[in-house]
Amino acid sequence: xxxxxxxxxxxxxxxxxxxxxxxxxxxxxxxxxxxxxxxxxxxxxxxxxxxxxxxxxxxxxxxxxxxxxxxxxxxxxxxxxxxxxxxxxxxxxxxxxxxxxxxxxxxxxxxxxxxxxxxxxxxxxxxxxxxxxxxxxxxxxxxxxxxxxxxxxxxxxxxxxxxxxxxxxxxxxxxxxxxxxxxxxxxxxxxxxxxxxxxxxxxxxxxxxxxxxxxxxxxxxxxxxxxxxxxxxxxxxxxxxxxxxxxxxxxxxxxxxxxxxxx
Amino acid sequence: xxxxxxxxxxxxxxxxxxxxxxxxxxxxxxxxxxxxxxxxxxxxxxxxxxxxxxxxxxxxxxxxxxxxxxxxxxxxxxxxxxxxxxxxxxxxxxxxxxxxxxxxxxxxxxxxxxxxxxxxxxxxxxxxxxxxxxxxxxxxxxxxxxxxxxxxxxxxxxxxxxxxxxxxxxxxxxxxxxxxxxxxxxxxxxxxxxxxxxxxxxxxxxxxxxxxxxxxxxxxxxxxxxxxxxxxxxxxxxxxxxxxxxxxxxxxxxxxxxxxxxxxxx
Numbered sequence: 001x002x003x004x005x006x007x008x009x010x011x012x013x014x015x016x017x018x019x020x021x022x023x024x025x026x027x028x029x030x031x032x033x034x035x036x037x038x039x040x041x042x043x044x045x046x047x048x049x050x051x052x053x054x055x056x057x058x059x060x061x062x063x064x065x066x067x068x069x070x071x072x073x074x075x076x077x078x079x080x081x082x083x084x085x086x087x088x089x090x091x092x093x094x095x096x097x098x099x100x101x102x103x104x105x106x107x108x109x110x111x112x113x114x115x116x117x118x119x120x121x122x123x124x125x126x127x128x129x130x131x132x133x134x135x136x137x138x139x140x141x142x143x144x145x146x147x148x149x150x151x152x153x154x155x156x157x158x159x160x161x162x163x164x165x166x167x168x169x170x171x172x173x174x175x176x177x178x179x180x181x182x183x184x185x186x187x188x189x190x191x192x193x194x195x196x197x198x199x200x201x202x203x204x205x206x207x208x209x210x211x212x213x214x215x216x217x218x219x220x221x222x223x224x225x226x227x228x229x230x231x232x233x234x235x236x237x238x239x240x241x242x243x244x245x246x247x248x249x250x251x252x253x254x255x256x257x258x259x260x261x262x263x
Numbered sequence: 264x265x266x267x268x269x270x271x272x273x274x275x276x277x278x279x280x281x282x283x284x285x286x287x288x289x290x291x292x293x294x295x296x297x298x299x300x301x302x303x304x305x306x307x308x309x310x311x312x313x314x315x316x317x318x319x320x321x322x323x324x325x326x327x328x329x330x331x332x333x334x335x336x337x338x339x340x341x342x343x344x345x346x347x348x349x350x351x352x353x354x355x356x357x358x359x360x361x362x363x364x365x366x367x368x369x370x371x372x373x374x375x376x377x378x379x380x381x382x383x384x385x386x387x388x389x390x391x392x393x394x395x396x397x398x399x400x401x402x403x404x405x406x407x408x409x410x411x412x413x414x415x416x417x418x419x420x421x422x423x424x425x426x427x428x429x430x431x432x433x434x435x436x437x438x439x440x441x442x443x444x445x446x447x448x449x450x451x452x453x454x455x456x457x458x459x460x461x462x463x464x465x466x467x468x469x470x471x472x473x474x475x476x477x478x479x480x481x482x483x484x485x486x487x488x489x490x491x492x493x494x495x496x497x498x499x500x501x502x503x504x505x506x507x508x509x510x511x512x513x514x515x516x517x518x519x520x521x522x523x524x525x526x527x528x529x
Contacts, residue, residue, distance in 0.1 A: 050428060076428055087296055087421055088475040097418045097425065107410060133476040149425075 009058035033202035040209035075150030085135035098152035120148040140171030288486025291464035305354040309335035309361025315368030332445035385456035385508030455508035
């Protein structure tokens with residue numbers, strides 16, 4: 001069964017149309033990259049998948065059901081993990097917020113819950129910081145903790161919104177390496193601006209700018225020859241990959257328009 | 264000072280000071296981490312409307328103020344959901360209209376010359392036994408709620424969007440925090456008065472936040488600092504015949520100043 005199935009979905013805030021006629025199918029163990037310009041509707045699409053917003057038209061199905069029914073199976077890592085850093089909360093407590101299911105004790109945290117949270121922290125390599133205050137961590141470390149919080153629920157899908165914005169290059173690489181490992185056991189969906197990096201890891205890409213253009217890029221290394229460096233695509237190649245080809249939403253003229261927001 | 268402890272009104276003042284300080288420490292922590300300080304200010308001032316109406320209709324002051332403050336809290340909770348972009352305007356409105364209602368009703372009360380100052384700046388030396396019961400019951404309720412629902416309250420306070428995704432009824436807890444804030448404000452009116460209540464809800468909390476690595480620790484420290492400041496403030500108030508609320512707030516502010524200097528020194 002498809003992990004996520006979106007059919008003829010449209011969404012508008014009040015009267016302003018944000019997404020139109022979106023169709024998307026995510027298969028088990030896909031690594032889907034959602035890319036596109038700011039204001040193109042990427043985060044809105046994520047919120048629709050999470051059921052935080054209701055579609056104006058069309059349907060979103062997660063494992064064949066409305067998203068609200070499947071929330072325990074969705075791990076979510078929100079954007080802006082640098083807000084609220086003054087909050088007096090320990091890393092382990094942040095991760096425990098993500099725990100679902102099981103009997104909760106009347107007071108405090110159960111032993112199984114704590115060991116589950118520690119396991120999640122171990123997965124992201126942050127177990128040494130369990131008792132640190134969240135505000136004392138670096139941006140990259142905090143991002144890992146947020147991933148651990150999502151993992152604490154043992155999700156089948158992991159959804160991340162701009163996980164590497166405001167993180168240094170080294171931190172970004174580590175996050176993506178971690179996602180690659182996690183992808184062995186769960187479906188991963190990442191919204192990102194760092195297209196050249198993300199395409200090294202993703203097997204599917206969806207370009208969202210009001211409409212959605214879908215690309216299977218699992219065979220990208222055969223299809224596209226790179227400029228010298230095998231691990232890196234230059235922007236021109238990416239543009240060719242994602243813009244001109246099998247993109248029903250846009251003609252060649254609009255290809256440039258789609259990308260003009262990009263620096 | 265020791266012989267003063269034999270007076271019932273001094274004993275009442277001290278007990279009230281401690282009860283209110285502990286409640287303010289716990290609820291103040293929630294108000295600060297949820298960024299509701301301005302909201303709490305609006306509710307505090309609006310509760311004066313309840314005081315005015317209670318005086319006019321001859322009802323117990325605490326009852327009038329509590330009901331009115333809770334209604335203001337529910338109104339604020341609704342506005343937060345539906346009028347997010349103009350929230351500050353509406354809070355300002357509730358703030359002023361509540362006070363205006365209170366003033367008009369006390370004006371209309373025949374032959375009653377209510378001591379407005381005592382509600383605005385506190386009148387801790389006139390705490391009755393029933394006031395103490397009310398304060399004690401509210402503190403017990405707050406402790407019970409916070410202990411029993413610590414995890415959802417923590418989740419909602421830290422990241423309400425994520426809490427929503429984990430199926431926690433965010434609106435319920437948000438409203439609950441506002442209603443408990445309203446009730447805390449009402450009992451704090453006796454001790455520091457409604458103008459100064461915000462300082463009591465924030466100064467000890469600010470110091471505690473810097474020293475704590477978890478929310479419950481912050482609540483404990485806030486309660487301890489608030490109690491300390493209140494008792495020292497009451498001593499000044501008694502010894503030099505000063506208004507209790509103002510003394511407590513100035514002691515708190517001095518405490519904050521010393522804390523900031525000590526921290527900078529390190």
